[in-house]
Amino acid sequence: MVNLYYMEQSTRERMINAAIDLFHQQGVNATSIDQILAKSGTGKSQFSHYFKNKEGLIHSCLVYLDEAIRGGLTPTGYDIRTWKDLESWFQKYIDFQKSVQFERSCPIGTIGNEVSSDQELLRQDIKLFLEWSRSQMARFFSEKKASGEMSAATRPEELADLCMAVMQGGMLLTKIKRNPDMFQNAATQTLQYVKSLRVSKTSRER
Amino acid sequence: MVNLYYMEQSTRERMINAAIDLFHQQGVNATSIDQILAKSGTGKSQFSHYFKNKEGLIHSCLVYLDEAIRGGLTPTGYDIRTWKDLESWFQKYIDFQKSVQFERSCPIGTIGNEVSSDQELLRQDIKLFLEWSRSQMARFFSEKKASGEMSAATRPEELADLCMAVMQGGMLLTKIKRNPDMFQNAATQTLQYVKSLRVSKTSRER
DNA sequence: ATCTAACTGTACTAATTGGTACAGAACAAG
DNA sequence: CTTGTTCTGTACCAATTAGTACAGTTAGAT
Numbered sequence: 001m002v003n004l005y006y007m008e009q010s011t012r013e014r015m016i017n018a019a020i021d022l023f024h025q026q027g028v029n030a031t032s033i034d035q036i037l038a039k040s041g042t043g044k045s046q047f048s049h050y051f052k053n054k055e056g057l058i059h060s061c062l063v064y065l066d067e068a069i070r071g072g073l074t075p076t077g078y079d080i081r082t083w084k085d086l087e088s089w090f091q092k093y094i095d096f097q098k099s100v101q102f103e104r105s106c107p108i109g110t111i112g113n114e115v116s117s118d119q120e121l122l123r124q125d126i127k128l129f130l131e132w133s134r135s136q137m138a139r140f141f142s143e144k145k146a147s148g149e150m151s152a153a154t155r156p157e158e159l160a161d162l163c164m165a166v167m168q169g170g171m172l173l174t175k176i177k178r179n180p181d182m183f184q185n186a187a188t189q190t191l192q193y194v195k196s197l198r199v200s201k202t203s204r205e206r
Numbered sequence: 207m208v209n210l211y212y213m214e215q216s217t218r219e220r221m222i223n224a225a226i227d228l229f230h231q232q233g234v235n236a237t238s239i240d241q242i243l244a245k246s247g248t249g250k251s252q253f254s255h256y257f258k259n260k261e262g263l264i265h266s267c268l269v270y271l272d273e274a275i276r277g278g279l280t281p282t283g284y285d286i287r288t289w290k291d292l293e294s295w296f297q298k299y300i301d302f303q304k305s306v307q308f309e310r311s312c313p314i315g316t317i318g319n320e321v322s323s324d325q326e327l328l329r330q331d332i333k334l335f336l337e338w339s340r341s342q343m344a345r346f347f348s349e350k351k352a353s354g355e356m357s358a359a360t361r362p363e364e365l366a367d368l369c370m371a372v373m374q375g376g377m378l379l380t381k382i383k384r385n386p387d388m389f390q391n392a393a394t395q396t397l398q399y400v401k402s403l404r405v406s407k408t409s410r411e412r
Numbered sequence: 413a414t415c416t417a418a419c420t421g422t423a424c425t426a427a428t429t430g431g432t433a434c435a436g437a438a439c440a441a442g
Numbered sequence: 443c444t445t446g447t448t449c450t451g452t453a454c455c456a457a458t459t460a461g462t463a464c465a466g467t468t469a470g471a472t
Contacts (some may be wrong), residue, residue: 117309
């Protein structure tokens with residue numbers, strides 16, 4: 001019996017991790033299978049053993065990322081409970097990009113932009129993740145609205161969409177400019193807007 | 207002497223147009239030179255004659271797009287003078303995506319996401335365009351602030367960055383979901399925020 | 413008509429691509 | 443130990459890739 005806690009990363013997992021990193025760094029179509037094999041120290045027979053083809057590997061990468069993010073195992077996440085969580089939600093993406101010298105945008109967004117119209121499976125993977133993360137953000141605004149902390153005119157889903165768009169667009173702008181200022185500014189303004197929808201305590205108690 | 211007005215598109219221009227469309231449709235790295243040649247009805251010798259290599263062609267495409275957009279020759283543009291212009295600014299991107307069945311995001315953003323870290327020329331092309339378009343948006347907010355139509359607390363550059371991020375992120379989300387709702391919602395909220403910074407006429411005349 | 417430069421068609425190449433064939437090794441269960 | 447399954451190493455392939463070589467053609471200027 002192998003001790004799972006000390007077990008090395010499985011071959012399959014090493015390939016997925018190598019693939020995710022290369023996809024994130026240089027895009028899906030610019031990454032060859034051979035590069036992934038070299039980086040993960042595996043061979044072509046393993047690749048064919050664990051994945052049907054390149055698209056199958058991309059799918060596995062997306063499933064892996066989805067599970068990691070939902071499980072809260074990534075530096076960025078969607079467990080937003082407080083106003084402070086929302087503020088740091090944006091900041092975590094900026095910090096994440098800083099850790100790679102602002103040379104990359106969102107790992108999932110990068111893949112999403114390269115998915116072609118005939119790769120319906122991959123598009124669905126990303127779409128489902130997008131819908132989940134949107135609902136996580138909307139839930140936060142919904143709760144604040146229900147508790148009376150935000151105005152009754154607040155539209156939780158629309159605010160969630162705003163945050164998602166700013167995050168995706170912000171990361172792309174950061175990558176192109178090699179500088180997070182535009183993202184930072186967009187996030188600042190977004191937060192200012194969202195906070196402006198808060199109802200003052202006195203008016204709530206009125 | 208050839209009549210320029212009735213002259214057919216030059217070989218070079220046909221190649222650029224074919225390339226832009228294919229890049230926009232399936233991404234830069236998924237598009238081969240042979241595909242571009244087939245679509246434009248040209249040969250490999252022409253390609254080598256007009257462009258140094260693939261990167262040179264991409265550069266020419268970006269220059270072409272830059273000139274077309276600055277010249278107001280595209281359905282989307284940056285000549286924003288009125289509040290109505292700002293509203294339709296977002297809408298034009300949505301309409302543009304609708305015209306391609308929501309299967310594509312921003313042509314320039316798509317290229318930007320695929321530019322690798324060693325293609326400094328291409329990154330600069332996009333960066334310069336980005337800075338120009340940002341300044342165009344900021345100018346609008348600046349003027350409204352100077353005229354007293356927007357509050358003195360208004361930050362024109364930050365608002366411009368917000369709009370740019372929402373536009374880029376919104377188009378990406380639309381492409382993945384094959385549906386413009388998230389983009390539309392984000393745009394609606396952005397406009398609502400920006401308009402909330404307007405100063406009422408009475409308070410201006412006070 | 414002639415010269416020059418811009419342009420184009422055909423053929424080729426060396427490298428890389430995604431994917432397969434297949435034998436053999438490791439390993440768990442009986 | 444034996445058996446069946448999972449896993450892996452080596453070799454291979456057909457197709458595609460970006461890019462080149464070079465002769466030939468066009469068109470404008472003199």
